[in-house]
Amino acid sequence: MKINNNKQGVNITYPDKNASRSILKKNETGYDVIVFCHLRWSFVYQRPQHVITRLSRHYKILVIEEPIHFEPGLENTFHKKRVAPNIDVWQPRVKRIDEIPALLERNMPNTRFPIGWFYSAAFIPVLETFQFDMLVYDCMDELSLFKGAAKELIAQEKALMKASQIVFTGGKSLYEAKRKDHPNTHCFKSSVDETHFSKACDILYFPDDLAHIKNPIVGYFGVIDERIDLDLLRETALKSPHVAFVMIGPVVKIEENDLPWLENIYYLGMKDYEDLPAYLAAFDIAMMPFALNDSTRYISPTKTLEYMAAKKPIISTKIRDVVRDYSSCVNLVETSDDFCEAISNSKIDNKRMLEEYAEILKNTSWETTVEKMRDIMRKTVSV
The missing domain is CATH 3.40.50.2000 (Glycogen Phosphorylase B;)
Structure with a gap:
């Protein structure tokens, strides 16, 4: 492992490139995959829900969303709900996303997990506290170009891509934009149920x-x-x-x-x-x-x-x-x-x-997409 002091002030522990294949096996002691997502699970059903639901056939998954509004007295707690047999969603009651790591640490029995799966680089502060044997960045959109995007998101994404072992993109244009910054970038455009x-x-x-x-x-x-x-x-x-x-x-x-x-x-x-x-x-x-x-x-x-x-x-x-x-x-x-x-x-x-x-x-089902993603994960940890 190596520690990097990046411009965001986050001390990131980078995954070991020689991580064991066991990280792709089910973790019987807790969550196998921690997902950090900018979209609400109960919002419009799209790529994260499709991918995570199919991954849950193989892993126990915890989804961490962005902070939600909360009533006085509920600050620094999670609203927790089980949305499927192998999927839990936690909504943090904090004011800022960089307060999530401390809250998460208080609610977790340990700080190391097999797989970290990111949909937004805004969650990168968690890498200061938590370690993952494999980091996957599933870049479904260029969030930095969306209305109201934080100015630091571009720098955060660069740091996340450096820390990640795998980058997936949600389309060809995104793939062309990201592949120059990461050698293990793969295009998985929109799929369908x-x-x-x-x-x-x-x-x-x-x-x-x-x-x-x-x-x-x-x-x-x-x-x-x-x-x-x-x-x-x-x-x-x-x-x-x-x-x-x-x-x-x-x-x-x-x-x-x-x-x-x-x-x-x-x-x-x-x-x-x-x-x-x-x-x-x-x-x-x-x-x-x-x-x-x-x-x-x-x-x-x-x-x-x-x-x-x-x-x-x-x-x-x-x-x-x-x-x-x-x-x-x-x-x-x-x-x-x-x-x-x-x-x-x-x-x-x-x-x-x-x-x-x-x-x-014929060739664009979510089942096929997720299995191909898992195949890349298997190949990555065996290199």
């Missing part, structure tokens, strides 16, 4: 809050934040008054006053993951109206494949990874006129489109 979302193909009865909305429906589900091109949505809705635009998901980091409020745009709020196929079934067309800005420069939208599993025509703005991977079967648009034209020309029974969907989906 095809069985779950293909249920939409057989659903005949739609949720009650869609009952008053007339067809055709062009729908979106996911987080509604600075990554959505609200001007494009507004202009397209104005030019297509006969089309219903349905937005499903929480509004985050922007104000509701920022949203376009028109008679043919409907905001239905966040829905449970289990209910999404029923909403998707009601869509005539699925959309990804992302803005082209810093926060979307490296995204690889998981919903692209989820829409495909439901066999829906897809309209998307020209997100780099979507253009590179799916331009042959996704309608790509730049302007509201393009968007309106794509709505008019999209057909659900497009045989070629469905054949391409099937070919793409």
